[in-house]
Amino acid sequence: xxxxxxxxxxxxxAAAIGAAHMPRLAFAQTVAPISLSAATRTLDINGRxxxxxGLAGPGGxxxxxxxxxxxxxxxxxxxxxxxxxxxxxxxxxxxQDGVPDMPMPVLAAGETRxxxxxxxxxxxxxxxxxxxxxxxLLAAPLIVRSAEDVAADRQEVVMFLHDFxxxxxxxVLAEISRGHVGDGxxxxxQPDQGAPMEGMGAMQSMNHGSMPMxxxxxxGGMMGVGGRMGGMAMDLNxxxxxxxxxxxxxxxxxxxxxxxxxGRIRLRVIxxxxxxxFWIETGGAEARLVAVDGHAVQPVPGTRFGLAMGxxxxxxxxxxxxxGSWPVLALREGARERTGLILATQGAExxxxxAMAESEAPAFDTGLAQEARLIARDAxxxxxxxxxxxxxxxxxxQPYVWTINGALWGQHQPxxxxxxxxxxxxxxxxxxMAHPMHLHGHxxxxxxxxxxxxxxxxxxxxxxxxxxxxxxALDAGEAARWMLHCxxxxxxxxxxxxxxxxxxxx
Numbered sequence: 001x002x003x004x005x006x007x008x009x010x011x012x013x014a015a016a017i018g019a020a021h022m023p024r025l026a027f028a029q030t031v032a033p034i035s036l037s038a039a040t041r042t043l044d045i046n047g048r049x050x051x052x053x054g055l056a057g058p059g060g061x062x063x064x065x066x067x068x069x070x071x072x073x074x075x076x077x078x079x080x081x082x083x084x085x086x087x088x089x090x091x092x093x094x095x096q097d098g099v100p101d102m103p104m105p106v107l108a109a110g111e112t113r114x115x116x117x118x119x120x121x122x123x124x125x126x127x128x129x130x131x132x133x134x135x136x137l138l139a140a141p142l143i144v145r146s147a148e149d150v151a152a153d154r155q156e157v158v159m160f161l162h163d164f165x166x167x168x169x170x171x172v173l174a175e176i177s178r179g180h181v182g183d184g185x186x187x188x189x190q191p192d193q194g195a196p197m198e199g200m201g202a203m204q205s206m207n208h209g210s211m212p213m214x215x216x217x218x219x220g221g222m223m224g225v226g227g228r229m230g231g232m233a234m235d236l237n238x239x240x241x242x243x244x245x246x247x248x249x250x251x252x253x254x255x256x257x258x259x260x261x262x263g264r265i266r267l268r269v270i271x272x273x274x275x276x277x278f279w280i281e282t283g284g285a286e287a288r289l290v291a292v293d294g295h296a297v298q299p300v301p302g303t304r305f306g307l308a309m310g311x312x313x314x315x316x317x318x319x320x321x322x323x324g325s326w327p328v329l330a331l332r333e334g335a336r337e338r339t340g341l342i343l344a345t346q347g348a349e350x351x352x353x354x355a356m357a358e359s360e361a362p363a364f365d366t367g368l369a370q371e372a373r374l375i376a377r378d379a380x381x382x383x384x385x386x387x388x389x390x391x392x393x394x395x396x397x398q399p400y401v402w403t404i405n406g407a408l409w410g411q412h413q414p415x416x417x418x419x420x421x422x423x424x425x426x427x428x429x430x431x432x433m434a435h436p437m438h439l440h441g442h443x444x445x446x447x448x449x450x451x452x453x454x455x456x457x458x459x460x461x462x463x464x465x466x467x468x469x470x471x472x473a474l475d476a477g478e479a480a481r482w483m484l485h486c487x488x489x490x491x492x493x494x495x496x497x498x499x500x501x502x503x504x505x506x
Contacts, residue, residue: 032072033114034063038085038107038128038138039078045243046252050166053079053138055126061248062141062158063126067150071119074112082106083133087142088310089124089294089460091441092117094480099129099440102481102499106130121146122294123268123312125160129483131493132169135274137162137248143268144294154264154316157257159280159341161330162248163241163273176239176490177400234466235397235433236334236363238490239275244339244355246330251355254327255341262321265343266290267328269313274489277364277434277463278330279306280313285326285343287317289374295443295458296377306333306364308436310461310487319343325350331361364434366465368449374457380445380473386421391498393429393437393464393486401494402431402486408495415484415500417476426471429464435491436463437470439500441482444474461487479504 034057041054057063065071071090077083084106086098096115100106107113127139141158149156165172247255259265267287269280282303289300291314292307299316307313319326325344332338336356344350365371395402405413417423424447427437438461446456448471464470485497 033074033116034058034072035076036063036073037076037078038083043248044253045164045166045245046250048166050164052164053128053133053136055085055138055140057140062143062160064141064143064145065119067121067145067147069119069144071115071117071144073115075107075115076112077107077109080109081133082108083128083130083138085126085138086129086440087115087124087126088438089122089142089312090117090120091443091477094441094478094482097440097482099483102483119144120294121149122291123270123314124294125270125272125312127272131274131489132173134272135165135169135172135489137164137272139272141268141270149266152264152266154266155259156266156268157341157343159246159267159269159328159330160248161269161271161273161276161278161339162245163276164243164245165239166242172239173490173493177494234363234366237276237332238397238400238433241276244273244276244330244332244337246339246341249339249341251339251353254339254353256325256344256350257341259319259343259345261319261323261345263319265317265319267313267315267317269307269315269330271307271309271311273309275309277306277308277333277436279304279333279361279364280315281329281331281340282315282317283327283329285317285319285328287315290314290316292374292457293459293461297457298375298377300373306370308364308434308461308463308487309489310436310438311459311463317343319345323348327353329353331357333361333364336360364465365463366468368465368468368470371446371456371463371470372449372454374446375455376445376458378458379455380458380475383422385424385473387417388424388426389415390426390428391415391437391484393427393431393435393496395431395433395491395496397433400490402433402435402488402491402496404484404486404496404498407498409485409497410495412498414481415498417500417502419476419479419502419505421476421505422473423476424471424473426469427462427464428469429466432466433488433491434463434465435496436461436487437484438487439474439482439484441480442474442477442500444472447471447473476500476502478502 037056043050121144124142126142127134323345325348327342329340479502482500484500
């Protein structure tokens, strides 16, 4: 591998993908539309071939845009099934947001659709909005660099995290269901083809209408118990995956990124997992958290930071001025499994790392301590709140049903607002699982944590721990139907979503 200066490296590529096994992120062209295709690919996962989906740009999985570059993309569906891609963290016109029939239908096999909108800078990603397809790795990084990124003397590294099963997603969901549903019923009935969870099975043999919010029955069933909260068991993980991936690889053959002695790294971490929260550990390298969900925060020093599904972290790392290797590990919460990559100077010894840690990682941010440390660099302007909504997050492991305001998708009552209004949403989690709540088409600011007002981070996905309350503020955007849902795929697949329905100003 050739040795590059940090500036030379940035001139050659925006992302440090150091091993030949992992395709480099593509530099998007500035004039013609970028060609992006949803297609199958084959990975080597612990010595076993796995056929998965992916999003291939001109130079491999994912896209990187230059400062000021528009998002001009021709997306082609090279799969043999219909699909649709959501540009997570971007705010396109609603027609380009990428949710089945809200308002555009899925792309048929062989179809191409064009997208053209202003790109928001930061660490973002793109993924299918059909949950089974996201579980098949139909996702990729979407990095939009700022002028500051280009000018900075630092190397950029992307760490894209997944959980993976060799079994079909439908089988995984059925097993999760059988583990919690007393009569053994699994997904079978197909929902309305217009539903945003198109292609997912609906849960049967359950009286959803009589489900009480915050049903705590069965807590601690199956694989979920990883901690306790006020004497009650939390459910952390409801499925044991076959592998945990960083840039499509496990720790049996991790990516090794060549770095400079004494160099500065901007590590862009994206949690694309279906149902796994990770802790990111930088170990012996000095680090600080500088952005979440693509938005700058006042730097927070540390060596361990967590992120839920759908969230992103930008971590700056200052490497020692010596030859060596520094693993950056992603630890599965409440468990021993881990994945990651290795930063290494040229000629450094790279030791093999066990995919199982010696001890279990703790649950993530149950008391919202990490979220409380985050302060936005560019907060929303102060203005009166025009409209407030409370969203009760409920459900249980047995039966395996998850709801917003007591309702499943299709039975939901939209969360209403008018374009231009300042809106506060209060998420009250009355269940014993955490929920990463994602809102399409908007950026919000965290303004309350368990009843305490804060000037928190700007985000598009917020982690709401069990029995916790998180308040967010936003300015309602385009008059349209925008999805609001949990980014835990089995929760989404069983109906944990509603819509933020914005109407035109009077």
